[in-house]
Amino acid sequence: MDTIKTEVHNILEGAIHAAVAAEELAISEVPDIPFSPTKTPEHGDIATPIALGLAKQARMAPRKIAEIIVTHIDLDAHPNLRQIDIAGAGFINIHLSDNWLYDTLHTITAMQAAYGTCDKGAGKPLQIEFVSANPTGPLNIVSGRAAAVGDTLINLLNAIGYKAIREYYVNDAGGQVERLGESIDVRYRQALGEEGLEIPEGGYQGEYLQEFAQTIADTEADTYLQLKTNERVAYFRDKGIAHILAQQKTSLERFGVNFDVWSSEKAVRDSGKPEEIIQVFREKAYLYEAEGATWFRMTDFGDDKDCVVIRSNGEYTYFVPDAAYHRDKFDRGFTKVIDLLGPDHQGHITRLKNFVKALGLPDDWLEISIIQQVNLVDAEGKRVDMSKRSGQFLTLDDLIDELAETVGEQFAVDVARYFFLMRANSTHLDFNMELAVTHASENPVFYIQYAHARCYSIFEQGDEQGITPKPIEEASLKQLTEPMEHELIRKLAEFPSTVLLSAETREAHRIPHYLYELSGIFHPYYNQHRVLDLTDMEKTHARLILIQCVQSVLKNGLTLLGISAPESM
């Protein structure tokens, strides 16, 4: 579709220039030519409202402009165009030829797994930082959503030619991990029988720490009681971080998400970069002292409040290492970085962007999106409170476990990823637990996967009947005369532009919707038209080409989402 759009664009542009040259159109500037989707076949395959847009400038009725433009297009010179109509207020509707349909099938057949990709990104290095949960407990559901979205966005960006990497920022320094160490210490001493202890304010109550401490007590007994309290807490902190991080990594791998780079906040702090950042801010006079703390003049950047960067106890707030971390990302050469933050980080967006601006980095270099909350709901849309095996919240692993009980491990991951991806990031997501485990058409994941499996089974069935698919060059594509076949091909042709749009707008949910729509054309086709027909082998071979293309696109789309494309179900 992209190549045809470019072709049509050039044809129209040429026609408009020709009209201007012939002094039939009085315009000084040709604006971008917009294309609008056609909702009904009557409107052709590609439509443009360009004549409406030119009306004011040309001081002419839109329909009249459209007529003039069309007279400058020679249909005979363009084999991909069949017919051009003028309709409505002045829309130019372009009907593409069968030739174009066959071209599409040739393209898909030739490109296979690469169909849908392009090189628009020109190999520019990009980075997405996502999940980045504190190493103080198991990953929660929102982290799962962030993992699915981030992973898919990386796939999409790589598909359109960027060199994008997945990065996880481990907050292994600061107050929260100190509380972690203290909490483990309490659990450890409790495991050894000490009484009257309580988890400190801001500490972690979760059972997972009890289990962890119990294991230490079981295997190493009271070894650590000999240490001074602060040494023991520090030891447990580091041991705890390593343990929880390993768990998080395991959960993510189970979910099909593998990070390329794990960055450490502690390493950033130890690198001396925070001091450099402070130095830069001081030189630029962004800092001042008040109430014993050091403040950053956020109000200079339009925010309504200043914020503390060095606390009265001398420690940095989270923002200093974070700003240093972003400076480091820039120094590593990424032309753009995207942060996916959790719903509780809204307050960070403006501040983080301002810090980046204060460091003199380009305005649009840092992009931040919030991954919104997820609610588990039942079929009636009521919130579900599931058993909380790991403490105060439901974890990603709990969710997968729960789903896997009904649909098995692989589908559990597939379903979870799809459900996390099917809605725009900015919306609150209702995760329908009952729908997720339904093996029926209401469940979009099964619907799509089933379409893929059906394609595959046609070839298996054909094999049994001794039908060997012919190469596309030997197939008579003219046999594809059914309206549904043309509709299928038109949909297949949309895939590359859907991928491109989805990647550029960071709207991963377009891919699930696209695949669902494609499946929604395929299933009815499958029901109404037989592919394998021993009495009409010409048609059979043509249809096998089409089915092969549908299968390719379904598989490519599912792969972008990190969802399996099963050969049988």
Added chain:
RNA sequence: GCGCCUAUAGCUCAAUUGGAUAGAGCAACGGACUUCUAAUCCGUAGGUUGCAGGUUCGACUCCUGCUAGGCGUGCCA
């Protein structure tokens, strides 16, 4: 108080970023398995796009003001 997000059919959501008659699925009712997988398909219904203005040839989309819900908001990260 201020900031961000959300509001579309009874329910869950789309709408290619300002284009033509706002589309799907679910829920309801009826129908299709000697035919490549019935985890599928076919048919019937639903709308003042939260409210009020504005910009435009044209608005679910942009602007202003309301209303409702969610989240955030100077020494946690």
